[in-house]
Amino acid sequence: MMKVSAMSKGKSIVFKRGYFLLFTGFFIGIVLASLLSSAYFSRGRIEGEGGMPSKVEITFLYSSEKQGWLEEVTPRFEVWFKERFGIDVSVKLVAAGSHETINLILHGFQPTIWSPASSIWIPYLNEKWKESHGGGEIAKEWVPLVFSPIVIAGWEDIVRRYNVSGFMDLYRLAKSGVPFKWGHPDPRLSNGGTMVVILEFAEAVGKRPEDLTLDDIKNETVLGIVRTIESHAVAYGKSTGFFGAWAADSGPSAITFFGVYENIVLENAVKARKKWGTRLIAIYPEFGTLLSDHPFVILNAEWVTPWQKFVASQYLYFLLQPEIQYIAQKHGFRPSNPSVPIDEGIFSLDNGVVRDLKVKVLRPPSGEVLDALLSLWEKVKNPGV
Numbered sequence: 275m276m277k278v279s280a281m282s283k284g285k286s287i288v289f290k291r292g293y294f295l296l297f298t299g300f301f302i303g304i305v306l307a308s309l310l311s312s313a314y315f316s317r318g319r320i321e322g323e324g325g326m327p328s329k330v331e332i333t334f335l336y337s338s339e340k341q342g343w344l345e346e347v348t349p350r351f352e353v354w355f356k357e358r359f360g361i362d363v364s365v366k367l368v369a370a371g372s373h374e375t376i377n378l379i380l381h382g383f384q385p386t387i388w389s390p391a392s393s394i395w396i397p398y399l400n401e402k403w404k405e406s407h408g409g410g411e412i413a414k415e416w417v418p419l420v421f422s423p424i425v426i427a428g429w430e431d432i433v434r435r436y437n438v439s440g441f442m443d444l445y446r447l448a449k450s451g452v453p454f455k456w457g458h459p460d461p462r463l464s465n466g467g468t469m470v471v472i473l474e475f476a477e478a479v480g481k482r483p484e485d486l487t488l489d490d491i492k493n494e495t496v497l498g499i500v501r502t503i504e505s506h507a508v509a510y511g512k513s514t515g516f517f518g519a520w521a522a523d524s525g526p527s528a529i530t531f532f533g534v535y536e537n538i539v540l541e542n543a544v545k546a547r548k549k550w551g552t553r554l555i556a557i558y559p560e561f562g563t564l565l566s567d568h569p570f571v572i573l574n575a576e577w578v579t580p581w582q583k584f585v586a587s588q589y590l591y592f593l594l595q596p597e598i599q600y601i602a603q604k605h606g607f608r609p610s611n612p613s614v615p616i617d618e619g620i621f622s623l624d625n626g627v628v629r630d631l632k633v634k635v636l637r638p639p640s641g642e643v644l645d646a647l648l649s650l651w652e653k654v655k656n657p658g659v
Contacts, residue, residue, distance in 0.1 A: 333386050352365060387586050456508065464513055491647060507659050522554065599614040
């Protein structure tokens, strides 16, 4: 395994039918590919390439939130693949921010596999790829690796006092003159920040993200609502991790609420309680949330060879295995494999989160709307931050 930085028994989530069928169908396909793979190897070939290689190298361009998990389990995959097929495999891990991964692909970087933090980026990449390169979609099929919903993190006593259950409650507090400090990553730099802003706009409009139109998000009333919430922002960082660590270290006087992934609350709730006497807890927006679903995409690109596709499909099969999904939970992620139960020792109220998600899981907006939201950010952000 090579590492590269681009910069130098609880129930699982309940899916909408189409989303679940996509996952199930693709997963069954991967399982069948695994079961049938011996037939390919008995012939010593994969269609389109003669002979069996002694080594196959693949490049995995992924969002940095998964770094700890992938670095722990990828060496195991390389050993597993060698024992199973007798071929050496090397996985080059390249970590970057989700938006940065798109720019890398558009500007000539050629990974075998791409995994942004959220599937919201798939239509965005496809649209940008068609604009710059023509042809069909470069990201056609995908499977979620793990899940982490977007939440509003807040201090338990303050959350209970003001009955905060979503972004419009932050707007209500702002209009009522209640002082609070807000924050989230810059949406131009962070997938987490992008997802937070999408949810702000969706609640302000009163529509699901997938139903948002350009007219909706450009409406002056909507812009005013988001701008009012953002007027309480005290920081726009580059990552969700920054806010969790900052809150735990600096306390309620530094920041009151912040939009992050659920795993950030998991990482910091106990530490915050020990230091400040009150917990950080996750607020799961009643209107609904977006999942950081970490899609695994084998790119539909001419540089990806049949052997690389085969190795990548085996890598996906491996990452979805129950024991590997259990390891992901140690890193704060919910398993995407529906046969793997939620670890109640990790996903618990003691750690500031809940075991079962009871809010709606929303779908992302279109690539066109997402692009427009990123452009509108300048109009709604706190100019003093």
